[in-house]
Amino acid sequence: MSNDELICQEFARIIGGQEGFAGGKCVATINRDEIKAIILGKRFRVTSSFSFESRNNQTGRALCLGRVALLQIEVENFIASILKQGILVSSIHNEWLFDDPKLIYVNIEDVDDPLVFARKVRKALMS
Structure with a gap:
């Protein structure tokens, strides 16, 4: 198992x-x-999904992305928390015309150590 696979786990x-x-x-x-x-x-x-790729073996930093599915009532707190931690919000949108309840998707991005990014995301998800 490679180092990136272990980090992925x-x-x-x-x-x-x-x-x-x-x-x-x-x-x-x-x-x-x-x-x-x-x-x-x-x-x-x-579902919400989070990823990392293009990890630099010397610095440990990688392109870290997220697509977070939220209820409308959850959006404001999540965005406030994620921005406070220095992660960029690249888009806020709905994807479906006839969904019930209405779902909002927030895309986030950063270049960071994947495990540091994961801790920040977890903190924002719990807020």
């Missing part, structure tokens, strides 16, 4: 998600099973 553990590693990219996915979303009358599984 810890990244997912910190975030609280399921880990996947392929082609040099680590992805941790969190299922939001508590949100009973419906799109066009069908059940929709709400």
Whole structure:
């Protein structure tokens, strides 16, 4: 197992998600099973995903990204917390026309040590 794969396992553990590693990219996915979303009358599984790639072996820093699925009531607190920790918010949007409840997606990005990024994300998710 490579060093990046080991870091990926810890990244997912910190975030609280399921880990996947392929082609040099680590992805941790969190299922939001508590949100009973419906799109066009069908059940929709709400997930948030976080990743890192292009890790520099000397500095340990990598491109760290996130796509966070939130209820409208959760958006303000999450954004305030993530910005406070120096992570950029690159977009805030909805993706679906006929979703119930209305879901908002927040994309975040940073270049950081993946485990530091994971701790910041976890803190924001818990706020």
